[in-house]
Amino acid sequence: MKAAVLEKIGAPLTVADVELGELPRGQVLVKILVSGMCGAQLQEIAGYKGNAKFVPHLLGHEGCGIVEKIGEDVTRVMPGDKVVMHWRKGEGIESDFPSYVYKGKKMSSGKVTTFSEYAIVSENRVTAVPQDTPDDLCALLGCGLSTALATVENDARVKAGEKVLIVGIGGLGACFIKAAKLAGAGAIVAVDIHDKDAAARALGATHFVRAGSEMRSALHAVDIESFNVIIETSGNAGAIAETLTLLGDSGRYILVGQPKPGESVEIRNAVHLFGGEGKTIKATQGGGFRPSSDIPRYIEEYGSGRLDIENLITHRTTLEKVNDALRLMREGKANRIMIDIWQ
Numbered sequence: 160m161k162a163a164v165l166e167k168i169g170a171p172l173t174v175a176d177v178e179l180g181e182l183p184r185g186q187v188l189v190k191i192l193v194s195g196m197c198g199a200q201l202q203e204i205a206g207y208k209g210n211a212k213f214v215p216h217l218l219g220h221e222g223c224g225i226v227e228k229i230g231e232d233v234t235r236v237m238p239g240d241k242v243v244m245h246w247r248k249g250e251g252i253e254s255d256f257p258s259y260v261y262k263g264k265k266m267s268s269g270k271v272t273t274f275s276e277y278a279i280v281s282e283n284r285v286t287a288v289p290q291d292t293p294d295d296l297c298a299l300l301g302c303g304l305s306t307a308l309a310t311v312e313n314d315a316r317v318k319a320g321e322k323v324l325i326v327g328i329g330g331l332g333a334c335f336i337k338a339a340k341l342a343g344a345g346a347i348v349a350v351d352i353h354d355k356d357a358a359a360r361a362l363g364a365t366h367f368v369r370a371g372s373e374m375r376s377a378l379h380a381v382d383i384e385s386f387n388v389i390i391e392t393s394g395n396a397g398a399i400a401e402t403l404t405l406l407g408d409s410g411r412y413i414l415v416g417q418p419k420p421g422e423s424v425e426i427r428n429a430v431h432l433f434g435g436e437g438k439t440i441k442a443t444q445g446g447g448f449r450p451s452s453d454i455p456r457y458i459e460e461y462g463s464g465r466l467d468i469e470n471l472i473t474h475r476t477t478l479e480k481v482n483d484a485l486r487l488m489r490e491g492k493a494n495r496i497m498i499d500i501w502q
């Protein structure tokens with residue numbers, strides 16, 4: 160089968176033939192239809208995730224697929240089921256690491272991967288969904304959209320009418336605009352280093368401001384001095400230091416984008432953190448997203464029309480062109496990019 164392989168840290172992915180290994184206890188063989196591309200893959204390619212020792216390996220952690228075959232003791236899915244493939248652990252068996260054969264050698268892989276035609280996945284990384292669930296929605300619920308929805312619910316605890324600042328309008332930031340909208344935020348301000356005014360508003364943002372020296376005066380011009388909630392998706396230490404000063408009394412600042420290993424972040428005039436009932440800074444891990452119970456709930460929100468995914472996906476690509484799509488992500492030119500695996 161065809162797969163995009165990370166052979167060397169910092170190098171483009173190699174699209175090549177990979178053989179599927181055995182399907183031991185607790186593993187599920189999934190035919191992948193669509194895979195999302197997440198900023199985490201850029202970090203893995205750069206070797207920031209401590210993954211250099213595992214190369215060559217497979218990538219991708221949000222996908223939509225159909226179960227082809229199940230290993231021993233798998234009970235939560237059946238062949239033919241449509242599934243969301245997710246990186247957070249759901250219910251079911253936590254299997255051993257799957258194995259593949261690449262260039263005649265055994266290649267281990269993470270418990271879920273999606274940049275390939277098929278994948279061997281741990282039972283607890285797939286959640287069955289109704290057959291009529293749109294493929295793109297399934298893939299988005301594997302990581303980006305679910306992370307945003309769960310973070311807004313569990314970490315940011317956005318209440319109706321609150322002011323929310325979303326820093327970095329890439330694939331994940333775009334999902335946060337949708338999540339803040341679903342939570343009933345009063346103002347949703349998007350900030351990015353690129354001009355994303357039209358794109359942010361199309362997603363549901365009420366305002367857009369450019370990052371940098373003009374940011375504060377642009378906010379002042381629309382009568383916003385501080386925020387109840389700030390969601391930081393860029394991982395840029397300068398952006399974190401700057402936007403921390405915009406956190407209002409009792410505000411919640413949620414770090415989603417990860418700074419580079421070894422990097423420090425400045426807290427200016429740190430005493431302001433005691434404002435109101437005290438402010439919170441939290442580094443979130445997927446917002447505490449619980450796939451088995453949250454995915455069905457999010458699909459219902461979508462079905463009822465309260466949650467929409469319009470304009471979240473700005474580009475589509477194929478496995479062959481995956482490196483071009485990665486470049487677009489690095490340049491900050493895309494929201495979510497979907498890989499149509501069989502095209």
Ligand SMILES: [Zn+2]
Pocket residue numbers: 197198199220221302303
């Ligand atoms: Zn992700």
